Amino acid sequence: MSATVIPYDVKPHPLTGMYNGKFGIWLFLASEIMLFGALFSTYVLLRVGAPDGTWPIIGAETTRGDQILNVGLAALNTAFLITSSVTMVLAWANLKMGDFKKGQTMLLVTVALAGAFLVVKYFEYSSKLHHYAVTFDEHFERDGVESRTFKASTDNGDRTIHYLWGHVEETKKDSEGTILGYVFAPDPEPGHEGAEHKKVEIQKSEIARLTTWGPEGSSFLGCYFVITGLHGLHIVGGIVVMLWFVLTGSKMWKSQPDKYANRIECTGLYWHFVDLVWIFLFPVLYLL
Amino acid sequence: MSDTSHELPFWKKYIFSVDHKVIGIQYTITALLFLAFGFFLMLVMRYQLAYPNQPLPGVFASVLGEPVIGEVVVNEATGEKGKVLTGDGYNAFGAMHGTIMVFLAIVPLAVGGFGNFVLPLQCGAPDMAFPRLNMASYWMYLPGGILMLFGFFVKGGAANSGWTSYPPLSTIATTGQTIWLLGMVVLITSSLLGSVNFIVTVVQLRVKGLSFFRLPFFVWAQLVTAFLLLLAFPPLEAAGILQLMDRVADTSFFDPGGLIISGVERNTAGGGSPLLWQHLFWFLAHPEVYVLILPGLGIIAEVIANNTRKPLWGYKSLVYSAIFLGFMSFIVWAHHMFMTGMGTTLSTFFQATTMIISVPSVIILTCLIISLWGAKIRFTTPMLFALSFLPMFAIGGLTGLPLGLTAADIHLHDTYYVIGHFHYVVAPGTIFAMFAGVYYWFPKASGRRMNEWLGRIHWFFSFIFINAIFMPFFFMGMAGVLRRQFDQTETLHGAAVQGLSVMATWAAIGLAVAQLPFVINFFWSMFAGERVGQNPWNATTLEWSAPSPPPHGNFDTVPVVARGPYEYSVPGEKDDFSMQATA
Numbered sequence: 001m002s003a004t005v006i007p008y009d010v011k012p013h014p015l016t017g018m019y020n021g022k023f024g025i026w027l028f029l030a031s032e033i034m035l036f037g038a039l040f041s042t043y044v045l046l047r048v049g050a051p052d053g054t055w056p057i058i059g060a061e062t063t064r065g066d067q068i069l070n071v072g073l074a075a076l077n078t079a080f081l082i083t084s085s086v087t088m089v090l091a092w093a094n095l096k097m098g099d100f101k102k103g104q105t106m107l108l109v110t111v112a113l114a115g116a117f118l119v120v121k122y123f124e125y126s127s128k129l130h131h132y133a134v135t136f137d138e139h140f141e142r143d144g145v146e147s148r149t150f151k152a153s154t155d156n157g158d159r160t161i162h163y164l165w166g167h168v169e170e171t172k173k174d175s176e177g178t179i180l181g182y183v184f185a186p187d188p189e190p191g192h193e194g195a196e197h198k199k200v201e202i203q204k205s206e207i208a209r210l211t212t213w214g215p216e217g218s219s220f221l222g223c224y225f226v227i228t229g230l231h232g233l234h235i236v237g238g239i240v241v242m243l244w245f246v247l248t249g250s251k252m253w254k255s256q257p258d259k260y261a262n263r264i265e266c267t268g269l270y271w272h273f274v275d276l277v278w279i280f281l282f283p284v285l286y287l288l
Numbered sequence: 289m290s291d292t293s294h295e296l297p298f299w300k301k302y303i304f305s306v307d308h309k310v311i312g313i314q315y316t317i318t319a320l321l322f323l324a325f326g327f328f329l330m331l332v333m334r335y336q337l338a339y340p341n342q343p344l345p346g347v348f349a350s351v352l353g354e355p356v357i358g359e360v361v362v363n364e365a366t367g368e369k370g371k372v373l374t375g376d377g378y379n380a381f382g383a384m385h386g387t388i389m390v391f392l393a394i395v396p397l398a399v400g401g402f403g404n405f406v407l408p409l410q411c412g413a414p415d416m417a418f419p420r421l422n423m424a425s426y427w428m429y430l431p432g433g434i435l436m437l438f439g440f441f442v443k444g445g446a447a448n449s450g451w452t453s454y455p456p457l458s459t460i461a462t463t464g465q466t467i468w469l470l471g472m473v474v475l476i477t478s479s480l481l482g483s484v485n486f487i488v489t490v491v492q493l494r495v496k497g498l499s500f501f502r503l504p505f506f507v508w509a510q511l512v513t514a515f516l517l518l519l520a521f522p523p524l525e526a527a528g529i530l531q532l533m534d535r536v537a538d539t540s541f542f543d544p545g546g547l548i549i550s551g552v553e554r555n556t557a558g559g560g561s562p563l564l565w566q567h568l569f570w571f572l573a574h575p576e577v578y579v580l581i582l583p584g585l586g587i588i589a590e591v592i593a594n595n596t597r598k599p600l601w602g603y604k605s606l607v608y609s610a611i612f613l614g615f616m617s618f619i620v621w622a623h624h625m626f627m628t629g630m631g632t633t634l635s636t637f638f639q640a641t642t643m644i645i646s647v648p649s650v651i652i653l654t655c656l657i658i659s660l661w662g663a664k665i666r667f668t669t670p671m672l673f674a675l676s677f678l679p680m681f682a683i684g685g686l687t688g689l690p691l692g693l694t695a696a697d698i699h700l701h702d703t704y705y706v707i708g709h710f711h712y713v714v715a716p717g718t719i720f721a722m723f724a725g726v727y728y729w730f731p732k733a734s735g736r737r738m739n740e741w742l743g744r745i746h747w748f749f750s751f752i753f754i755n756a757i758f759m760p761f762f763f764m765g766m767a768g769v770l771r772r773q774f775d776q777t778e779t780l781h782g783a784a785v786q787g788l789s790v791m792a793t794w795a796a797i798g799l800a801v802a803q804l805p806f807v808i809n810f811f812w813s814m815f816a817g818e819r820v821g822q823n824p825w826n827a828t829t830l831e832w833s834a835p836s837p838p839p840h841g842n843f844d845t846v847p848v849v850a851r852g853p854y855e856y857s858v859p860g861e862k863d864d865f866s867m868q869a870t871a
Contacts, residue, residue, distance in 0.1 A: 004414045004841045006493070013492045020417045020488050027484045027518060035522035038568055042530065042541065050559050058557070209555060215539045219559040222539035226529060 010259050025266040029273050036277055039227050043284065046219045053152035056220035057133055057213065059163040061150070065220065065285050068213060070124055074286045077120050081275045084113035088268045095261040100253050104246060107264070110271070111242045114235050121232055128213040128221070134184065135208040136162040145186055145200040168210075169199060179204055224285055231281060234274045241267055304427070306419035307840050311426050312405030313733060316726075318430060319397035323719075325437075326388035329381045331796055336373045338786075338793035340775040344371050375774045379448035380464065382772060384439070386451025387468065390576065391475050392433045394718055398583035399479070399517070400429065402725050403486060403510045405733065409831035409838065410504050412495030412847045412869070417488040425481035432474035439467035450772060452573070455542035455565050459534045460549055469532045476525045479517050486514035495830075497849035501607070502868065504829045504853040505600065508607050509586030512614040513579050520575035520618065527568035534560075541565075563628055570621035578617045580714050581681075582610060584721030585652055588674045591724050592656055594827045595671035596663035597864050599854040602655040609648035609655075616645040626694050627701045635694045642692035649685055653678065668825075669743030673724035676751050677717060684712030687762065702772075705765025708758050716754045723750075723806070730810075731824045735836045736817030742809040749802035756795035760788035826865045829853050833869040 008020050016023055047055055047063070055063045091106035139162055140147035147162040166186035173179055181203040188195045211217045215225035245264065252260045305311060335344055373381070408416055416422045439446035444462025447453070458465050490511045494503070503511075530541040538556060542565045545558015593600045600606065622630065622638040657678055665671065687709040690696040700706065723746075731737045768781045769789075776782030776789060823832040828851075834843050847869035855866040 004419070006415060006417060006419070007413075008417075008492045016491060018492075020492050023492060024418060024421075024484050024488045027487055028480070031480055031484075031518045031522050034519050035526055038523035038526035038571075039530075042526070042564060042568070045561060045564055046541070046559065049561055054557070054559050209557075211557065215533060215537045216557060218557045219540060222533065222541055222557075225537075226533055226539075230529070 010256070010262060019262060021262055021266050022269070025269050029269065032273060036227070036230075036280075039223070039230070040280070040284065043223045043227070046223065050219055051152065051154060053150045053161055054218060056224075057165075057218040058135055059133065059148060059150045059161055059165070064288060065224075066287060068128075068221075069224070069286050070127070071286050073120050073124055074282055077117050078278065078282050080113045080117045080120070081278050084110045084117075085272050085275045087113065088271045092261065092264045092268050095253075095257075095264055098257070100250070100257075103264070104249060107242055107246050107249075111239055111246065114239050114242075117235060118232065118239075121228070125225075128217075128225075130167065131213040132166060132168050132184070132210060133213065133217060134164050134166075134202065134210045136164075136206055137208045138162060140164070140202070140206060142202075143198070143200045145184075145198050148189075172201070181206075182210070227281060228285070231274065231277055234277070238267070238271050238274055241270075304423060306415070306423050308404050308408050308416045308419065308422060309733070309838060309842075311422050312401055312403075314426055315396050315400030315404055315429070316402070318433070319393050319401055322388050322433060323393040323397065326385050326393055327800065329385040329388070331800060332373055333378060333381050333385065334793040334796045336378060336774070337776065338790040340777055341372055344373065376445060376448060378774045379450075379772075380440070380446040383447045383450050383453075383468075384436075387436065387447070388433075389714070390451065390580070391472070392429075392436065394580050394714060394722075395479065395576075396429055397722055398580065398718065399486075399510065399513060400426065400482060402506075402583060402587060402722070402729070403482075403513075406729060406831060407486060407507055407510050408489055408493065409732075409834060409842060410507050410829050411490060411493055412498055412830045412843065412849065413489055413493035414841045414843070414846075416485050417493055418485050421481050422485050425478045425485070428474055428478035428481070432471050432478055435467065435474060436471035439464040439471070442467060452569060453531065453565075454569075455531065455534065455562050456547055458531065459542060460547075460554070466532065466535055469528045469535070472528050473525060473532075476521045476528070479521055483514040483517040483521075486510055487518070490514075495847055495849060498830075498868070501604070502849055502852050504586075505589040505603065505606050505610075506583075506586035508610055509582040509589075512610045513582045516575040516579050516582075516614055516617060520572045520579075523568050524572035527565055527572075530568075531565065563625070563630060566625050566628060567622065570624045571618075574621040574624065575614075575617040577710070577713070578613055580718050582613070584677070584681075584718040585610075585656075587721045587725040587728070588656060588677050590827075590829070591670045591674040591728050592659050593854040593856065594728075594825050595666045595668055595674070596659055597666070597856045598659070598663055599852075599856055600655065601658040601661070602651075603852070603854065605651055606655050609651040613645065613648040613652075616641065616648070620645050623692050623697075626697045632694075639692060639694050643689075646685065646689060646692070653682055653685070668727075669738070669740055669747060670724040670728040672744065672747045673720045673727065676747070677720045677724065680712055680716035680720065680755070684709060684714075684717050687712065699768075700765060702770055703765035704761040704769045704771055707771050708761030708765060711758045711761070715758065716751075720750075720754075723747075726810075728825070729831075730813065730817075731820045732831055732834075732836050732838070734814055734817070735819060736813050736815075737820050737824055738813040738817060739809050742805040742812075746802060746805040746809065749805075750799060753795045753799040753802055757792045757799060760785075760792050764788050823867075826863070828855055828865050828867050830868050833867060 006020065010019055012019050013023075018026070050063075053059060056065050056068050060067050087106045087109045091103045091110060094103035094106060136147050139149070145164070147164055150161040150163065152159045152161055164184065164186045166184055168182050169185050170183040171179060172181045172183070181201055183199055184202050185197055185199050188197070213221055215222045245267065249260060252263075302310060305314075332344065404416070404422065408414075442463045444464055446464040447458075447461065447468035449458035449461045449465060453465065453468065490503070490507055530539075533539040534541055534543060540556040540558050540560040542562050543554065543556050543558060543560040544562065545556060545560070547554040547556075589600055589606065620638060620641045622634060623642045626635050626638075687705070691700055691706060691709060727738055727743055764785050767785045769776050769779075769785060773782070777786050820836060822834065822836055824836075825832070830847055830849070833847050849868045850870045851866055851868050853868060855868075857864045858866050
C-alpha cells in the first residue's frame with residue numbers, strides 16, 4: 001500500500017463525530033432504506049390493487065399472510081435475529097474493552113445465529129416450493145374430491161373461483177414426455193385436518209392454472225420471495241464479512257486494535273439494519 | 289507523502305490503482321470511448337431516418353458485420369447487395385444509445401471522471417476517503433459496461449425496449465433485456481459505492497479552513513449529485529430485480545394478467561401493475577437528469593469564475609439552489625407519466641412541483657449569466673465552451689416547461705420535441721460542459737496545455753453542428769413526428785418534415801468530423817503540448833496549489849485555506865487572483 005495517510009480514518013471527525021468508515025456505512029444504510037423502501041412500496045401498491053380473492057393466493061378467504069405462511073417459524077427466526085444483534089453488540093463492546101478472545105467468540109455466536117436463521121428459512125422456502133394451487137375453469141369433482149369455491153367480486157360482477165390447494169404426488173406423461181395430468185393430494189378442508197388424505201387424478205385439460213407457492217404463485221408470493229430473498233442475501237453477506245473477521249482479525253488486532261474495533265462496529269451497524277428489516281418484514285408479510 | 293509513487297509496479301500504478309487521479313483518468317477515458325460508441329450507434333440510426341431503407345454507406349456497412357447486429361438484412365431488390373438497418377436493429381440501437389449515453393458515458397464522465405479527479409484536490413485531501421472502494425467502483429463500472437455491450441452478441445440482439453424498458457414489452461423481449469438488467473444492477477452498485485465515497489470525502493476530508501461555504505461550487509454540485517445517486521438509484525435496482533424476476537421466474541409484478549402473445553395467453557398469476565415499473569423507473573430517472581446536469585453546472589461555474597477574473601455572482605444562491613434542486617428532484621418524477629392515465633389529481637400535483645423545480649435551475653443560470661456582467665472575459669477554449677453552454681442549456685431547460693404542463697404535454701408527449709428538449713440539456717449542455725472541463729483540467733492532469741487553435745476549431749464546428757442536429761427536432765416534434773419511429777416518411781406529417789431529418793443527419797456527420805481536432809489535440813498535447821506549471825490559468829481553488837500532475841498524495845505540504853473559492857481581482861491585492869491556500 002501507499003504511504004498516503006487518509007485523515008479521520010480511525011479518529012472521529014469533530015463535525016460529524018464519526019470516523020470515515022462509520023459515516024460511510026450510515027450513508028450506505030440510507031441507500032439500503034431506499035432499496036427496501038421501494039420493495040415495501042411495491043408490496044403496498046400490489047396489495048391495494050389486488051383483485052378480490054387473489055391475495056395472498058388465489059382462493060384465500062382473507063388477505064392476511066398467516067393463511068399460507070408459517071408464523072411459528074418466523075417468530076423463531078425473529079428470536080434468532082434479535083439475539084444475534086445482542087451478541088453483535090457484545091462482540092464490539094468486548095473488543096472496545098480490550099478482550100479480543102471474548103469479542104471474537106461473540107462474533108462467532110452471531111454467525112451461528114445467522115446460520116440458524118438461514119436453516120429455518122430453507123425449510124420455509126422448501127415447503128412453499130412443494131405446495132401447489134390449482135384452479136379450474138369450472139367446478140371439479142372426482143373420487144370424492146371436490147374443488148373449493150370462492151366468490152370474488154369484480155368490477156363486472158361476481159366471479160366464482162374453483163380451486164384446490166395441495167401437493168402434486170405424481171406427474172403423468174405419455175411416451176414422448178408430454179404432460180397429460182397429475183395425481184393431486186388436496187389439503188384437508190379447514191376444520192378437518194385429521195381426516196384421511198385423499199388423492200385424485202386431474203387431467204391437464206381441466207386445469208386453468210397449476211402453480212407452486214413459489215414466486216410465480218401470486219403477487220404476494222412474488223413479494224414474499226423477492227423481499228425475504230434479498231434480505232437473506234444480506235444475511236449471507238453479513239456472515240461472509242463476520243467469518244472473514246473471525247478468521248483474520250488477530251493480525252489487525254495486534255497492529256491496530258482501534259481500527260479493528262471500528263470495523264466490527266461498522267459490521268454491527270449493518271447487522272442491526274438487517275435485523276431491523278426483518279422486524280418490519282415479519283409483521284408485514286406474516287401477520288397483516 | 290509522495291515518495292512511493294514511482295516504486296509501484298505498472299499494473300498497480302495504472303490499472304488497479306487506488307489513486308483517485310488515476311481512477312479519474314480511467315473513468316474519463318473509458319467514458320469517452322463509450323461516448324464515441326453511443327454516438328456511432330446514433331449515426332447509423334440517423335442515416336436510416338434520413339434515407340429510410342436505403343443501403344448504409346460503405347463505411348458503416350463494413351463496420352457492422354452480422355455478428356454485431358444479428359438482424360441486418362441484405363437488400364437484393366436491384367440485384368445489388370447492400371446492408372440496411374432493420375427495424376429490430378433500430379430498436380436495439382435506440383435502446384442502447386440511450387443506455388450507453390446516460391449510464392456508461394455522461395454520468396461516469398461527469399461524476400466518475402471529473403468528480404474523482406478534481407473533488408479531492410479541491411477539498412485539499414490526499415485522496416478519496418476510501419481509496420480501495422474507489423478502485424472497486426471503477427472495476428464494477430467497466431465490467432458492467434462490457435456486460436451491457438455483450439447484449440449485442442446474444443440471440444435477438446441487445447435490449448430493444450428503449451432505455452426506459454417499459455413492461456410488458458420489456459418483460460417479453462429477447463434475452464438482451466436480461467443482460468441489460470444484469471448490467472444495470474452492476475452499474476448501480478458501482479455508482480452507489482462511488483457516491484458514498486464522494487460524500488464522506490467532502491464532509492470529512494476538507495482541509496483546515498475550508499468551511500462548507502468556502503467549497504468551490506463544483507464540489508457542492510458533486511455533493512448534491514452524490515446524494516441523488518445514493519438515494520435515487522436503489523429504487524431502480526429494486527425495479528430491475530423485480531423485472532428480472534418477471535422475466536426469469538415468471539412472477540407478475542408488472543403484469544396485470546391476461547397478456548396475449550401470438551394468440552397465446554401468458555401463464556402468470558397476474559395482479560401486477562405496469563405503472564409500478566414506470567413509477568420506480570422515473571423515481572430514479574428524474575433525479576438522474578440532475579445527476580447529468582449538476583456536475584456540468586459545477587464545471588461551468590469554475591470556468592466562468594476563472595475566465596471572467598471576478599467572483600461568481602450569487603455564490604450562496606447557487607449553493608442553496610443546487611440543494612433545493614436536489615431535494616425537489618425526488619418529487620417530480622411522474623411528470624414523465626402524464627399520458628399513462630394515472631389520474632388528473634396526481635398529474636396536477638406533479639405539474640406544480642415541476643414548475644417549482646424550474647425556479648432553482650433558472651436561479652443557477654441567472655447567476656452564471658450575471659457573473660459575466662462587466663467582466664474582462666478571457667476567451668480561452670474552456671470559456672468558449674462555457675459561454676455556449678449557457679444559451680443552449682437555457683434552450684434545453686425552457687423547452688421543458690411546455691412538457692411539464694399537462695395540457696401542452698398531450699400534444700408534445702413522445703414526439704421529437706421531447707428528444708430535442710432533453711438532448712439540448714444533455715448534449716449541447718452537459719457534453720459541452722465536459723469538453724470545457726477537459727480543456728480546463730487537462731494541464732493539471734498531464735502537466736501540459738491543450739492546443740488553443742485546435743480547441744477553437746473544435747468548439748466552433750461543434751457549436752454549429754450540434755445546434756443543427758437538435759434545433760430541427762423541436763419543429764419535427766411540433767409537426768407530430770413520434771420518437772422511436774423507424775421511418776417517419778410512412779406518415780404524411782412525417783414525410784412533410786423529412787427535410788429537417790436529413791439536415792439533422794448531415795449535421796450529425798459534421799459533428800463527428802468536428803471531433804477530429806479534439807482527438808488529435810488530446811493525444812498530441814499529452815506528449816507534445818506546451819509544458820505548464822502549477823497554475824496555468826491563474827486560478828484560485830486548491831487543485832492549482834498542487835503540482836501538475838499531482839503526485840500520489842497530491843500536495844507537497846498540506847494546504848491551509850484562508851479564503852473563499854473565487855477571490856478574483858480583490859482590491860489592494862498584488863495579483864488579480866488570491867489563492868485559497870495560504871503559501
